[in-house]
Amino acid sequence: MNNQILNITNLSKSFGAFKVTDQITIDLKFNEIHALIGPNGAGKSTLIKQIVGTVKHDMGSIILDQEDITDLNDVERAKIGISRTFQVSSIIPKFTALENIVLSLLEKSQKTFQLFKSLNSNSKLFSEAKEILLQIELEDRSKVIASELSHGERRKLEVGLALAMKPKVFLFDEPMAGLDEIGTKMMINLFQRIKLNSPILLIEHDMDAVFALADRVSVIVYGKIVATGTVEEIKANPIVHDVYLGYEIT
């Protein structure tokens, strides 16, 4: 229990008669990447939404760093250390890449409600933001309006926004979708570094990336966790093959 930073117990959500998540119990340990895989519509993204608080759960509990956050709203959860990326890129379209990152730094640096001080005088914010852009390899795109960034660049920016919050845990929803090989490699390296500070719950369809990154993998099908284990255990699990992977792992 002590090495778990995020502990989700019996989390459930139904839309009418349809159970999107059905008594899901899953945890995230310090310094790990826990991948959540499963077919489309299995309930992965709904689970993320329940953890961040944008979808209200029907039952279950969420403990973050030994604090019960089940009844907190989405903003409170973000403040105490849950940082996410969206399945479909969600950025501030008319801000530059740099401004997007600065926005994400505001709350942690307690500057959101500075009403009359010039933003530009906060040079520390901008230098921090530039460092993050460097980490996600977007430093040469810092002045580009976010809506003009390519799809892959927007995915990177999403991760940058999450990084800037210096959270306790990351929830990444298909961060590598649409990235080219170089972009995927960059993300893999980045995730391996940042997990040492904040562990990652990762939803990803790129199985090569999942198997390269994950310390543990959980498989979700029809809103239920059907298997959890190391990469090797999951690869060897016949149920997982039947319901999701559907091919021989070599």
Next chain:
Amino acid sequence: MIKEQFFNKWVFLLLLIIPAIGIIFNEPYYITLATKVIILGIAGIGLNLALGYGGLISFGHAAFFGIGGYVAAIMSKHALNGELLFEIPLAISGTSEMLIIWPLAIIISAFFSLLIGLLSLRTSGVYFIMITLAFAQMLYYFSISWPSYGGEDGLSMHMRNTLPFINTMNPLNFFLICLVWFFIAIFITSKLINSPYGMALQATKQNEERVKSVGIETFKVKLIVFVFSGAITGLAGSLYADLNRFVSPSMLNWHTSGEIMVFVILGGIARIYGPLLGAAFFIILEQTLGLYTENWQFWLGLILILEILFARSGIMGLFDKKINYE
């Protein structure tokens, strides 16, 4: 393209030229017109903060405009007749001192903005529009049924409220007073939108879900701008009451909310001088087309349709195509 800041300087010069023409040709009416433009411009600056920078389509800003106006007129009335405004819990008398009336108008408008904002900002989109409209209409009907302060007929002021050492009845003096307030409103707006808070505000307008996900309380962000917006519009209302030496329920009517919105849209949403340009254009249309037809608003409607179809950034946008946070 002319840059927005360069264009703003021209607008400022024009503001000074019009009263100068009034003085040279001994036509104080021009000065009064320019004063009206500035006051309506201030009201527009107030709404522009919420609408332009915050994306809050308030159809109830007439409430704050009217509250500011009634504060000025009621205080003036009590100063004139010597009756106490309140006896319980404290005996408060009226005053004709602008230095007291302005802060009072700002505070009371801000208070009402806070109340209305606390309830209406829990909604969004069309519901927000309807709730703000409903609150303003409630105050409108309240003012109609308030006989102590003129009811439907409105309330006349014997003379303009006063300022130490300045004759406020002099049109040029009053113009300059309003001009100072205009620049204070511009200064406050400019400071707000260029601050970290301004960044959070403009981001909330674009993608509230994302802003929440980085831990920013967007409700608080919107409430703050709504209060500032209401307070500035309330100040404009108190100046407007002094300009006309008259207030009436029409200041609180939804037509007024619509007109303030038209100033913002005509001039350019989320452009700092946009509302002033919009107000000026509106008054020019009223003064010119109004000579030929009572139904000059028909042409205004046509212009608005054309603007929305072909020039969404308003008059300001025609001169400066910079990307903004609209």
